Amino acid sequence: MQTLKHTLFVAAALVGLNSCNNDDDNQTTTPPVDTSVNFQFKSTINIGGEGSAEISAFDPSTNKLFTVNTESDQISIYDISDVNVPVLATPIDVSAFGAPNSVAVHNGKVAVAVEASNKQAAGKVYVYNTSDSSLANEYTVGSLPDMVTFTKDGNFILVANEGEPNDDYTVDPDGTVSIIEVANNTVTTLDFSAFNSQEAALENQGFRVFGPNADLAADVEPEYITVSEDSQYAWVSLQENNGIAKVNLQTKTIEAIYPLGFKDYSVSGNAIDASDKDDTNELKTWPVYGMYQPDAITSVNINGTDYVISANEGDSREYEGTPGYVGEDRVKDVTLDETAFPTSEDYQANEKIGRLKIALDLGDTDGDGDYDKLYNYGARSFSIWSADGALLYDSGNEIATRVLAETPDRFNWDWEDDATDKRSDDKGAEPESVEVLNIANQRYILFVGLERNSQVMVYDITNPVAPQFLQFLQKDTDFAPEGLLAVKAEDSPTGKALVIISYEDSGTVSIYENE
Structure with missing residues (x-):
């Protein structure tokens, strides 16, 4: 495991005021809050085989950890009252309906998003009591519910319903967002049809609508949801489409779609390693x-001020049925415009960008059948956006630069081959997940999970436009972090903040404590 590097220590802040008694000199003070950051490994839970640990949620009232176990179509449950020795409890089985995708906890309730056996059919959200796993309620939501979360006030359960097509790409349900009102058990499922008329304008700003015969409402695939602190708004990532939607929870409407545009890899601060066949780990502009x-x-x-933080993983579509749809190819296998890409530069060589995978639906700007621009999937970074979709900060090539400097054996790594540089031609480290820990409203700590590198990077984002790197978290038996869960000190069984990492490929969950 990588030890702490570049740890920042901020002086502990005095949060109480001295109170004086006019009759004597007695004074009372509030103890200072420890805002130092130094996460250390405590224990690992082996949930099962590959794919068995995706997303976890924690209930502070029972000290139970709930983890999506897709191998068994269950929610695995562990008591982590002693974080060094987690204790297995009886799981929640949802296999009678389908496969679980996501789990969330609030105030003694655990919500589970479950896709139907037929993924294009309506899904379910089941709500259980955390104390005894008894079923409290169930709700019908949209097709392929992929992520579930509670609003901060607990009034709503929100669900991102991806609505993925079938393997033949002949059935493509609308992507939707379901809003479950807990008080009266009503479900409002929102689609994106109101934005169909804005498709061209959104595409001009970098949004993508590209599925065969799909309008915008069918093409969007809501991936993940985050909720504002005041529970008034939610933001939804539309990964394949390169956008974020904003949902007004007061009016139960999708208020806006924010196209995220594109990142220029010809700029020095954005340099990438674009080849897995160049025999070197080196960042270059392209x-x-x-x-x-x-x-x-x-x-x-x-x-x-509200900020939205994104893990810019990237994702292509590959459906190999009939007629199906395959949306990517390598640069060496497409025809390039000779003005934009002079043959003298030999861009299609393996050691240059020939191996790089690109989107086939973008780049032929003049419609003549060759590519005038090239678009790679993902941005190999994390970004911080305003509440209205303006880019305030992007980490550029900070992830790749930091990994090369401090853990070069994990650079664009592929754990299956135990080899560096294997993912350079794809999406690099693939930032998959992000989570924020608020320490006493004084420090804000960001965790960034790198799926391919099997690492979690820790940053201080107290100044959101100038994040500071703190440390790497990694362990040789944990592969592909999928879910990140931060537990505040006041909710933790140890009295210290935790970060709990669910690793999809190794089927493990590891617990780290802020010491």
């Missing part, structure tokens, strides 16, 4: 664009 395409997103309010 005439290529990246699509942000966030997977997980999170939000935080710092000094009264």
Whole structure:
């Protein structure tokens, strides 16, 4: 495991005021809050085989950890009262309906998003009591519910329903967002049909609508949801489409879609390693664009301002049925415009950008059958956006640069081959997940999960436009972090903040404590 590097220590803040008695000199003070950051490994839970640990949720009232176990179509449950020795409890089985995708906890209730056996059919959200796993309620939601979360006030359960097509791409349900009102058990499922008329304008700003014969409402695939601190708004990542939607929870409407545009890899601060066949780990600038395409997103309010943070993983579509749809190819296998990409530069060589995978639906700007621009999937970074979709900060090539400097054996790594540089031609480290820990409203700590590198990077984002790197979290037996869960010190069984990491490929969950 990588030890702490570049740890920042901020002086502990005095949060109480001295109170004086006019009759004597007695004074009382509030103890200072420890805002130092140094996460250390405590234990690992082996949930099962590959794919068995995706997303976890924690209930502070029972000290139970609930983890999506897709191998067994269950929610695995562990008592982590002693974080060093988690104790297995009886799981929640949802296999009678389908497969679980996501789990969330609030105030003694655990919500589970379950896709139907027929993925294009309506899904379910089951709500259980955390104390005894008894079923409290169930709700019908949209097709393929992929992520579930509670609003901060607990009044709503929100669900991102991806609505993925079938393997033949002949059935493509609308992507939707379901709002479950807990008080009266009503379900409002919102689609994106109101934006069909805005498709061209959104595409001009970098949004993508590209599925065969799909309008915008069918093409969008809601991936992840984050909720504002005041529970008034939610933001939804539309990964394949390269956008984020904003939902007004007061009016139960989708208020806006924010196209995220493109990242220029010809700029020095955005340099990438674009080849897995160049026999070197080196960042260079190339005439290529990246699509942000966030997977997980999170939000935080710092000094009264909302920020949305995205893990810019990227994702392509590959459906190999008949007729199906395959949306990517390598640069060496497409025809390039000779003016934009002079043959003298030999861009299609393996050691240059020939191996790089690109989107086939973008780049033929003049419609003549060759590619005038090239667009790679993902942005190999994390970004911080305003509440209205303006880019405030992007980490550029900070992830790749930091990994090369401090853990070069994990650079664009592929754990199955235990080899560096294997993912350079795809999406690099693939930032998959993000989570924020608020320490006493004084420090805001960001965790960024790198799926391919099997690492979690820790940053201080107290100044959101100038994040500071703190440390790497990694363990040789944990592969592909899928879910990140931050537990505040006041909710933790140890009295210290925790970060709990669910690793999809290794089927493990590891617990780290802030010491």
